[in-house]
Amino acid sequence: MNRAPYKIVAVLALLPLASCVTVKTPEKPIEINLNVKIEQEVLVRLQRDVDTLIKSNPDAFPTKPSGNPQ
Template sequence: MNNTTGALLIAVVGVCLLSGCVPRIEVATPKDPITINMNVKIEHEIFIKVDKDVENLLKNQSGLF
């Protein structure tokens, strides 16, 4: 057996051994249904800062709004 044949034999054995290590990806659907809880409570406060002139106008003429 010469060096070329030995190297070829090692390469073939290496490929055969590595071919068994193929990664496998499996996608499966879940057995239970997916539940999404959407009970969300949103609270917010809005603060408006106005000039003194506008604030006085709103106090004096309360029928605007």
Template sequence: MAVATALLGGCVTVTAPDKPIVINLNINIKQEVVYRLDGKAKEVIDENAEIF
């Protein structure tokens, strides 16, 4: 039993890679804004379009 354990018990070696690890993230963010205005608010915005 001791011989089997000696044969199965190995050495594990961990080394750092030569090149840096690169993670490519392709993320698409889409935002949709829906709003409703009453007639008076729309009129005020149309009259003062330069501030919006």
């Protein structure tokens, strides 16, 4: 059985659908928000500064309670 006529009919039936696809550029510019990354960098830097400050002044920031606990 020859299937060539069916293939031609299928192609001709789908041909009008090919012209329906359109690609448009957006009217508004694409905005990428990078605040999360910037905040993380600031927090890491602040944490390093605090660690350095605590290590350089151990009496100001005791890690063990002083005196007699009651």
